[in-house]
Amino acid sequence: MSLTQIGPVYSGRASAVRAGEVVLSLVASGLVGMRGWTGVRRLQHPYDRSLQLGLDRLAALCVRAGRDAPVGVQDLVGVWCAERSMNLWPLEFDPDAQVDGERLLIGGEPSEFCLEWAVSAQDVVSEVHENALVKEIKKMAAQLGRPELYARWRLFVTEHAVLVPDAFVAAKNAVLEVPQWATWIEESYGRVTAEMTVGGRAAVCGGCGQWISPRADGRVRCRVWRCARRPDLPEPNWVEARGAWRLEPELVRFVALPGGPELDLARQLAARGARVVLYPKLDALDLVAVWPDGYSVGVDVKDWRSPYLLARRIKMFPAWGADDPHAYGRGCLVVPYDRVRANPNYMKILARRSEALRAQPQVEVISDRDLVASCPDLGVMGEVVCGP
Known part of the structure; x- marks a missing residue:
């Protein structure tokens, strides 16, 4: 006699919870990998590998549970992630994870819930640059017997999202007795590009103080979740973009x-x-x-x-x-x-x-x-x- 298996096959609930968390982390990481700092890109191949892995695992769990699976990545992103809260996915989660009512995409952007579940180590470019630069600064500050240099660098980049040309030169020359300082500043900033500007100016959020890249419809609204929820968010500050520099996206995110x-x-x-x-x-x-x-x-x-x-x-x-x-x-x-x-x-x-x-x-x-x-x-x- 054959038996039809209904529901996932696991050795116990802990295994089912781990499987659900793996799928959630993979899909969230894939969405963030597609996003960059300027928003979710138009869906096109090749997709982020994490997203495809998440889809594969989710599809397998759906089959085991006797549930319909997403029909490809576009269905996963456009319907499952954008319209379905996580408690409607055929996955098990620990109650303390508090997934009820949470969606991975809101308004086409990864939600704060999604960002926290994303595994940042899979963002290779960000991980390599941010970690390598931070480690280099810490190492050199220790060798120089000047540990406060790391704190000073971190304070500076947190407070200065966009630098006009004169301010950028001044920042590089702020610690002349430490030649490496200028290199740290150079590696922390990149040029303001045309895509970041509106009317030749770059926007800096009046809430978090970080630069804002305009949306596809031309609107300028900070994507940081604490700012996005504020009804009293101050208007952006505008900086002349010609020759200006902006903090690298990975340093915005991680520092x-x-x-x-x-x-x-x-x-x-x-x-x-x-x-x-x-x-x-x-x-x-x-x-x-x-x-x-x-x-x-x-x-x-x-x-x-x-x-x-x-x-x-x-x-x-x-x-x-x-x-x-x-x-x-x-x-x-x-x-x-x-x-x-x-x-x-x-x-x-x-x-x-x-x-x-x-x-x-x-x-x-x-x-x-x-x-x-x-x-x-x-x-x-x-x-x-x-x-x-």
């Missing part, structure tokens, strides 16, 4: 955008009198803040929509002796308040899912708003610095 919440927090703490050191010991932490009364806090800022994914990426906090110039008495993993407000279970999922947090119970998970409120305000302005 400048994550750096925004870190710098915002640093400045809020400084406004209450703290002395804040950025990226101490070549980014061992995002910042160490010394309160006006001398109490010190080591901080790692994590701006993630998904606590389920963030939990996998939390690392151990460094242990520095009391005589270390960056010693801190309190370790804090800081999450932007709007993330916690939008997801009441954020902190619970993070605590439940993070092995690193369980291994270091002394580390406090706190919102940026609560950390700022805990800093005593004596009415004296502090400072944000890149060195001891």
Whole structure:
């Protein structure tokens, strides 16, 4: 007697969940690979390999589950990713992944949910350039005995998305005693192209401060998800494009955008009198803040929509002796308040899912708003610095 198998064949639910996460990561990575910084390109072959692999695995799971599979990549992208929320896909997910109602494409662009599930290591160009440059800067700064140079570079590129010619030359000459500095700036920026401009000018978002490439319909609207959701997003700032330079897309994605919440927090703490050191010991932490009364806090800022994914990426906090110039008495993993407000279970999922947090119970998970409120305000302005 033959039996018809209905549903996936797995050794257990954990295997089914892993299979679902692999498909989701592959498809999300493929969508991001098609996107670049300027939006999802017109569908045409060859497709991103991750997208094709995701389609193949999804089709196999659909067959095992007795469900209709996507009919090619265009159906996967145009219907499944753009119109169906993930809970309607024939995949299993852990409840803490919170996939209900989430779509991979919104308005033709990868959603924030999609961006976080994408595996950035498969973006070869970005991975090679961003990682190689960052590693080179850290290595040289260490060899020179000038670890603050890395923090200074990171601060600069986070704050300067577009440079007019004179500003670009000034940036290259900002640290004349370190000849490598000019090379780091050159490798961090590329020319502003005609496709980036409107009427001979380049747009810089009034929210996140990063450059905006116009959409196909000519509209200029920031694609960063926190900006896209803001009803009060300021109008873009416009920069003369002739001879201008813009931050490389991979540095926008992996350095400048994550750096925004870190710098915002640093400045809020400084406004209450703290002395804040950025990226101490070549980014061992995002910042160490010394309160006006001398109490010190080591901080790692994590701006993630998904606590389920963030939990996998939390690392151990460094242990520095009391005589270390960056010693801190309190370790804090800081999450932007709007993330916690939008997801009441954020902190619970993070605590439940993070092995690193369980291994270091002394580390406090706190919102940026609560950390700022805990800093005593004596009415004296502090400072944000890149060195001891």
